[in-house]
Amino acid sequence: xxxxxxxxxxxxxxxxxxxxxxxxxxxxxxxxxxxxxxxxxxxxxxxxxxxxxxxxxxxxxxxxxxxxxxxxxxxxxxxxxxxxxxxxxxxxxxxxxxxxxxxxxxxxxxxxxxxxxxxxxxxxxxxxxxxxxxxxxxxxxxxxxxxxxxxxxxxxxxxxxxxxxxxxxxxxxxxxxxxxxxxxxxxxxxxxxxxxxxxxxxxxxxxxxxxxxxxxxxxxxxxxxxxxxxxxxxxxxxxxxxxxxxxxxxxxxxxxxxxxxxxxxxxxxxxxxxxxxxxxxxxxxxxxxxx
Ligand code: RIB
Numbered sequence: 001x002x003x004x005x006x007x008x009x010x011x012x013x014x015x016x017x018x019x020x021x022x023x024x025x026x027x028x029x030x031x032x033x034x035x036x037x038x039x040x041x042x043x044x045x046x047x048x049x050x051x052x053x054x055x056x057x058x059x060x061x062x063x064x065x066x067x068x069x070x071x072x073x074x075x076x077x078x079x080x081x082x083x084x085x086x087x088x089x090x091x092x093x094x095x096x097x098x099x100x101x102x103x104x105x106x107x108x109x110x111x112x113x114x115x116x117x118x119x120x121x122x123x124x125x126x127x128x129x130x131x132x133x134x135x136x137x138x139x140x141x142x143x144x145x146x147x148x149x150x151x152x153x154x155x156x157x158x159x160x161x162x163x164x165x166x167x168x169x170x171x172x173x174x175x176x177x178x179x180x181x182x183x184x185x186x187x188x189x190x191x192x193x194x195x196x197x198x199x200x201x202x203x204x205x206x207x208x209x210x211x212x213x214x215x216x217x218x219x220x221x222x223x224x225x226x227x228x229x230x231x232x233x234x235x236x237x238x239x240x241x242x243x244x245x246x247x248x249x250x251x252x253x254x255x256x257x258x259x260x261x262x263x264x265x266x267x268x269x270x271x272x273x274x275x276x277x278x279x280x281x282x283x284x285x286x287x288x289x290x291x
Contacts, residue, residue: 006080006143007133009110010041011089013034016031035278035279036067040134044076049247051286055124058080058081061084062088063088086112089136105136107136110137122147129150133157144168154175174206174207175250183196211245216267240280241274244272244283252265265289269284269289
């Protein structure tokens with residue numbers, strides 16, 4: 001099984017602040033750092049660090065050299081990663097003293113996917129291969145339809161949720177990875193168990209992983225639920241916590257790891273990620289997670 005992660009690559013401009021700005025407020029930041037991130041790249045890094053051979057699909061801009069270096073350092077295949085004129089995607093992240101964040105995304109090259117490029121990428125994959133998607137690139141509806149027609153297994157982290165997802169045939173998705181906010185947006189429910197009940201009703205053949213931050217995560221599939229607690233750590237930066245969980249969980253799926261063990265390992269990886277600064281750089285290697 002080949003794994004294609006078709007998704008975003010962002011430069012993350014991280015501004016450390018006392019508190020997240022209120023409307024109309026101006027605040028000086030303590031420090032600024034620039035990291036490689038983007039939900040797509042972060043999840044590829046997590047997959048690669050968990051030991052999976054992964055292809056990164058998508059587009060960078062003319063300034064995308066650092067992304068290629070991160071991919072090379074992590075053994076991520078970039079043969080499906082194109083380059084277009086103009087800037088790459090970036091994110092402006094306010095990071096407060098407690099490690100909570102607030103993110104604003106500029107799509108850049110991530111929003112320049114063409115059908116031609118998506119087709120060219122999917123040509124390298126076929127039945128039984130896995131396609132991982134997030135919602136930071138355009139063309140998700142097309143990618144889902146084309147990949148499904150090929151018999152690929154579609155895994156969707158519909159983050160950030162927006163109205164474009166309404167154009168996607170989500171019945172073609174085999175695995176959803178969502179947080180409480182996205183769960184609420186998809187199902188109209190607020191309470192975790194009810195979100196899962198509704199997911200079961202709407203997508204009876206799919207698995208769902210609902211992440212709940214400090215309250216852990218719940219997996220649902222084959223008529224069962226498995227609950228996983230969150231590990232307690234000193235939180236430095238929550239950016240990419242969900243991406244780390246997603247990458248590690250999918251890695252476990254490709255290894256046919258029992259769900260309980262897979263959830264435990266993904267929760268450990270994600271706990272390590274929040275104890276460190278940055279998105280892609282904070283994602284732990286498998287050896288650290290096992291230790
Ligand atoms: O999930 C975290 C990521 O969201 C950041 O790296 C940022 O780029 C945004 O895409």
